[in-house]
Amino acid sequence: MGHTIIPYEQSTQKDNVSxxxxxxxxxxxxxxxxxSSNVIxxxxxxxxxxxxxxxxLQGHVLDDGSTKYNFLVKxxxxxxxxxxxxxxxxxxxxxxxxxxxxxEEDDDSYADVLSDGNEDIGTKSSHDSIARTxxxxxxxxxxxxxxYGTHKDNELKFSIKVPKSTxxxxxxxxxxxxLRIQLLAGWACGREAVQLTKPIVFFLKFNGDVDxxxxxxNSNIDAVEL
Numbered sequence: 001m002g003h004t005i006i007p008y009e010q011s012t013q014k015d016n017v018s019x020x021x022x023x024x025x026x027x028x029x030x031x032x033x034x035x036s037s038n039v040i041x042x043x044x045x046x047x048x049x050x051x052x053x054x055x056x057l058q059g060h061v062l063d064d065g066s067t068k069y070n071f072l073v074k075x076x077x078x079x080x081x082x083x084x085x086x087x088x089x090x091x092x093x094x095x096x097x098x099x100x101x102x103x104e105e106d107d108d109s110y111a112d113v114l115s116d117g118n119e120d121i122g123t124k125s126s127h128d129s130i131a132r133t134x135x136x137x138x139x140x141x142x143x144x145x146x147x148y149g150t151h152k153d154n155e156l157k158f159s160i161k162v163p164k165s166t167x168x169x170x171x172x173x174x175x176x177x178x179l180r181i182q183l184l185a186g187w188a189c190g191r192e193a194v195q196l197t198k199p200i201v202f203f204l205k206f207n208g209d210v211d212x213x214x215x216x217x218n219s220n221i222d223a224v225e226l
Contacts, residue, residue, distance in 0.1 A: 004193035005186065008048070011195040016080045019089070019185050019200050021052060022072040022155055030057070030071070032200065049182070049199040054160070065164030072155035075185045075197070085151045087187035091133035091158070092145070094180035094201075132161040133181060158183070160202060167206075179204040 008014055021030045032050035059067040075087045135147035136157035147156050160181055181202040186194045 006193050006195045008196045008198050011197075013077075013080065013082070013195065014198065016078050017082075017185075017187055017195070017197055018076055018078075019050075019183060019197050020074050020076045021158075021183075021200060022074070024070050024072050024157070027072070049201045051201045051203050054202050054204040059162075062161075065167075067162045067164075067167065069160045069162075069202070071158045071160075073158045073183065074153075074155045075149070075187065077151055082151070082189050084190040085187060086148070086189075087150070087185050088146055088148045089135070089156065089158075089183065089185050090142075090146050091135070092182045092184070093131045093133060094182060129163070130166050131163070131179060131181060134159050134161065162204065177206050179206070 006012075011017070021032070022028060023030055030052055032052055054069055057069060059069050061067055073089065075089065077085060134144045136144075136159065137147050139149055139153075139156075140147045147158075149156065162179065166179065181204075183200040183202070185197040187197070188194045
């Protein structure tokens, strides 16, 4: 496959290849918010992504006080047949004041993973203390922050773990009011250029008081972990 990376806006199949996120229990698709027309309590939603509000979902409180959100994720191809379709899913925790990061054209890491899925191409993120993203699949790399597959793969297990220290903003997110996690897919057919999907952004808004949990946080201590 080629090492050129084509952004979502220039993708030839941007209406046909997308990331879908599902509830692991009900198998129903989780609704996203189109950022072009929505603002959440003065937080501008990125218009170049689809947003999922973690505040509206049920988080599982673990023994260490952290909260874990479980999902099923699929890179879906609709309305067309793409021969030799293969993809990489990449997850990234967005720190305070940091913009959403896309892969630049000279970043050949997608090509590396697609050509050799067994290669671990990254190190532990400096943002792991803020939140941790994990793909529970043998098809993963970069410390479980990436996963890969083809059109034949079923939904991949994906989770976000937010430590108690982040929820109370003790040291990690001092005076911050939100947390964002980006999920982005790059795909290609054979040795063609890699094309990017529209990103999914998981958005978690905190209360105004630094010693309280996020708004509308639910818990289920009996939930089975992925």
